[in-house]
Amino acid sequence: MNDLEERLSAAFHARAEQVRPEHLVPAPSPATARRRPPVLRVAVAALAAGAVAATVAVSAGRAGSPEQAGEPPIATHGPQTEPVVKLLVQRLPADEPVSYDDAVATLSGATMTLRLAGDRWTFDVTHLDRPALTGVTVDLGRHVGYVLAVGPQGDPSIEVLVPGPGGRLVRATWSMALEGIELPTITPDPGYVGWSVWVGLDGRLHASAYRGSRVAEEVYRWTLPSAIPSGADEVELVPVAEPLEERP
């Protein structure tokens, strides 16, 4: 090994050793998760004006028994949860598919509105820097990057994972609309590494937070209300039941 090779080896080790275990996002642990029950803060300002006043409801839905809440399985856990999302970006109205790389770049910093039409989801994207790009179609059937579909094939459930803290690729603040019900902007707690929102078989929207891992650790789950109390400017939702245990 010559001098350059020796120096290279030393430099690689110096850089790698900078990465200490304590620098990493903590590995998931239900025990850790229980220490700080998070509250999902929902900004009401973004709600449609026609929202019906109602008491915030948190549905039942216990760990290990998603069927009780009429919810599909989470995407990353189980054989029936083949990754099933393909993200296509369309420049409307030209309808030109662009690459996933473009999609990632586009989603970064964008605000999205999600709609379901048949078996396809469509994101309407508002992006200050690229006003020409107005639509993103999520085609059930494939997986890409940080967007994962959930549920059995054909199930119109979708899960969008937003990495954080630091929100690397997709800004962790976004809005979505479904069947005419506009939902609030959600600002995830920056202490959580993953964030998802999906539609359950019960037709309701649910949110989950993932800490440390997007592999198998859904640590909290909320059910979003279909309406917000009149006059409220913020709604706090407590997690559904206990933190969910790791699934097989």
Place this chain on the structure above:
Amino acid sequence: MLIHTEPGPDTVSARPPDVASLYAAHRLALVRLAVLLVDDLPSAEDVVQDAFAELARHPERLRDPGAAFGYLRTSVVNRSRSALRRRRTARGYVAPTSGDAPPADEQVVLAEEHATLLAAVRRLAPRQREVLVLRYWSGLSETEIAQACGIARGSVKSTASRALAVLERILTENGEQS
């Protein structure tokens, strides 16, 4: 020569992959590998996270449970390459005001010599960089590097040789004594 010691097949269970155990055992080593390939810690964590997520979704792709680490390492190398590719694309779209502060871990001061050399490494082609990292940090054989990078074994030596030559040239241009 410093060589990072990676687990061999004998240290891995022959049972079907237990992703959680693999995650606990190998995450740090894989993040360290990834950080040498993609530079910043957040990207490295994402790359490794995605590699584990893919294994969790498709455990059947791992035909030999004893080869789990090698499978994950190959996945990390491939995903790091993709991350660099995406980064190049994304840079064309990111607004100048969006901020691009270096991650905290990069602010820890490296010895100047190391920093200079790593800066030169970043200018290499991704494949050249991969080969050097796997050779001089992971300490892999040519066969293992070929497998991890998905290239012919004969290409490993030539790629490494060319990479070192390019490094020499970059350092010389920068006035470094190599």
